[in-house]
Amino acid sequence: MRRKALCIAHLYPDLLNLYADRGNIAVLQRRLEWRGYEVEVVRVTHSETPQFSRYHLVLLGGGSDREQAIVAEKLRACAPEFRSAVQDGLPVLAICGGYQLLGEYYQLPSGEKVPGLGLVDMVTEARPDAPRLIGNIAVWSEEVGVIVGFENHGGRTRHGHRPLGRVLHGHGNDGVSGQEGLRHLNIWGTYVHGPLLPKNPALADAVLRDALGYAHLPEQLEPLNDRLEQEARTAFVSLRMEDVAPMLRTEAELR
Numbered sequence: 214m215r216r217k218a219l220c221i222a223h224l225y226p227d228l229l230n231l232y233a234d235r236g237n238i239a240v241l242q243r244r245l246e247w248r249g250y251e252v253e254v255v256r257v258t259h260s261e262t263p264q265f266s267r268y269h270l271v272l273l274g275g276g277s278d279r280e281q282a283i284v285a286e287k288l289r290a291c292a293p294e295f296r297s298a299v300q301d302g303l304p305v306l307a308i309c310g311g312y313q314l315l316g317e318y319y320q321l322p323s324g325e326k327v328p329g330l331g332l333v334d335m336v337t338e339a340r341p342d343a344p345r346l347i348g349n350i351a352v353w354s355e356e357v358g359v360i361v362g363f364e365n366h367g368g369r370t371r372h373g374h375r376p377l378g379r380v381l382h383g384h385g386n387d388g389v390s391g392q393e394g395l396r397h398l399n400i401w402g403t404y405v406h407g408p409l410l411p412k413n414p415a416l417a418d419a420v421l422r423d424a425l426g427y428a429h430l431p432e433q434l435e436p437l438n439d440r441l442e443q444e445a446r447t448a449f450v451s452l453r454m455e456d457v458a459p460m461l462r463t464e465a466e467l468r
């Protein structure tokens with residue numbers, strides 16, 4: 214028997230779509246369908262208005278400065294509805310450019326500050342004199358273990374919340390604090406692209422549990438066979454981030 218329908222909104226996929234962020238939607242959808250849920254994916258393009266009361270999970274991907282400035286304006290227009298849904302527990306997965314827009318402002322390399330949604334106590338500043346933060350990244354999260362992926366951002370982010378995790382390899386929020394991403398309410402903010410969820414199934418399930426809870430459904434998810442995903446993670450880490458390999462082994466032992 215099919216279980217109840219969950220609705221996932223992909224906000225502005227026509228503007229925020231760097232590094233195959235769409236793959237994250239495919240993972241969320243399939244991992245729910247494999248557990249017997251019906252899933253509705255709503256693509257909200259820049260000419261449409263989001264209806265936050267309909268969604269159980271919202272994804273915001275990454276984008277260039279130009280696209281981010283357009284999206285910031287769109288988001289500010291619906292900020293009160295978005296903010297109240299998030300305060301009520303609406304889960305949000307926000308990646309790189311989308312993550313930066315959750316804060317007070319995102320500063321462009323010209324110095325101009327693009328106002329964000331103000332959903333979280335966070336600012337992102339430009340460092341035109343310093344290199345972009347680019348490369349493979351691994352993060353240790355108490356909630357989901359090792360998160361692996363790729364980052365590419367000029368902005369340096371500081372916030373007053375819990376980070377998603379601790380940088381094991383790479384740069385993270387600002388390249389110096391050792392912090393990566395943000396956790397607050399049911400918000401998952403991160404600089405990890407790659408796409409994020411195909412490489413990190415434990416993180417995908419953690420986000421889905423928030424969505425199920427928000428939809429007043431049981432939060433238990435039957436385990437799936439993630440052998441291929443785990444092998445890909447191990448291969449990726451041993452090829453590109455040898456220093457992280459012991460951490461991945463620790464994680465495997467803990468599970």
Ligand SMILES: NC(=O)CC[C@H](N)C(=O)O
Pocket residue numbers: 231274275276277278281308309310311365366367368
């Ligand atoms: N990868 C991205 O989403 C880029 C975000 C932003 N434009 C920056 O460079 O900081």
